[in-house]
Amino acid sequence: MAIAMTGKFPRTRRVGQRFSGSTDSFGEQAVFYWTALRWSWRAVTHYKKETLRLIAEISMGSGALAVIGGTVVIVGFLTLASGATIAVQGYSSLGNIGVEALTGFFAAFINVRIASPVIAGIGLAATIGAGSTAQLGAMRISEEIDALEVMGIPSMPYLVTTRVVAGLIAIIPLYSLAVIMSFLASRFATVVIYGQSGGVYDHYFTTFLIPTDILWSFLQAILMAVVIMLIHTYYGYTASGGPAGVGEAVGNAVRASLIAVVVVTLLVSLAIYGGTGNFNLSG
Template identity: 40%
Template sequence: MGGFGVAQTTAWQRARATRVVGRVGRVGTAMAEVGRHVTFAGKVLVSLPTALVRYRGQVVREVVDVGFGSKSLVAGGGTVGIVLAMSAVAAIMVGVETYRGLDLIGMTTLSGMLSAMANTRELAPVVASIALAAKVGTGFTARLGSMRISDEIDALDSMSVPTIPYLAGTRLLATMICIVPLYAIGLVATYIATRVVVVYVNGGSAGTYDHFFNITLGPEDVLYSLVKAVVFAAVIVLVHCSYGYHATGGPEGVGRAAGRALRTSILAIGFLDIVLTFALWGLVPEVPALGIT
């Protein structure tokens, strides 16, 4: 019996050691993958001057594709309609819940203030970025992934074409060019949708709403909000291009890469949104025009 117990203990220890080794191996693999993506992002950023100088035509084509697409909006075309629709729908819900919540405490006059703060600081940049990730980012992953599994990227390398500036740098430049007008469209849509809900649907005072909205919204808020949108867009492009560039496993692998890239970019948006909100507006929000902190 003693020998059996020793053998059983030894087998248990071996199994435990195997599990520990497996966990360490998975952690090492995950860290290596993170390092690969970070290295790729650094190479893309360094290659931007090359992409701008040598591949201006490709940048222009990517700008058209990112903004308007190659087909109609109904058939899955550009990002303009998607950002506009998603921003308007989200802002409608902000208007509904804002008015209902303030009505419970008899402070519906502050609807304009909350609209200016919520839409500008949080809703518009996050919604526009998620739309960009879902529409543009997944397209980047699919295209680069299909090029990788069909050996097109290897063919470009064999012809001495720098694939990182040509494939990823041009897409990052195009997105940086497009994000400003796209974001402006989404931001205006949030303002209009929330105002329509508060004033025309719920019967709020238009003058009171506009007064609090105008004194709350400052140019620095819009600028900071644009900074958030630009940072989110850059991260989205870098993440999706990296996953597509390193895709393996055939068409199924490209699909998995697109899903992982979308999950990663959405998580990154959520994390960066918190960090940038505290960095740009401080830990304690302020409304200087009203003397509120």
């Protein structure tokens, strides 16, 4: 009867197989992520040199990327451009209703809660994450990971967890730079380019810049870094199919991590600010 039903409804069978495969893949990833996080203490205590090397590589880059400063410069320029764009759009839009003086409020509100975390997450996925996927994928197809296991070195804490820990540590100074660059770019565009009084801008900026929002923004960036590193290390660690398979793994990892950046931003914003946004504008 089952054979007859399978032959009679091939489309249903294919849909069921795809659903089953997706469920298996989700469970496999969940186990991988839990295992990687469970090894965190061992990675910190047993593989200190490797962790420090990865922190330096993540921050300043390696090879040709180190010439321009690695992730530090890339994330800095991305947030610099986003901060300037926020100032340009905010001043123009607010100027249409005669309240361009509130551009400082606009910069303090949008940069911290949305722009800087999202742009920094995209920069991390495109630099740190993609590089980790390519490195681990190349090691997998060249059987270097299997060689580590043969030598008695557990590959998960040595290759995966150290990268997650390094990304978690490196994101703090990287994100500090990102926030500062976005603030400076917004002020420069508003005061120097548009000619608004620096005192007016600083007044509204400092009035509406909530210190706790900055702390929550850092928490959001840290969560993004952990999620991005877990996703990219998974796709790199499980890569197959030769060099073409590594390229495919990098593409899949970047796609998944970009989706994760937006989802983390949404969930954190809902959890922290709720429906009201914890914001009151009155005069």
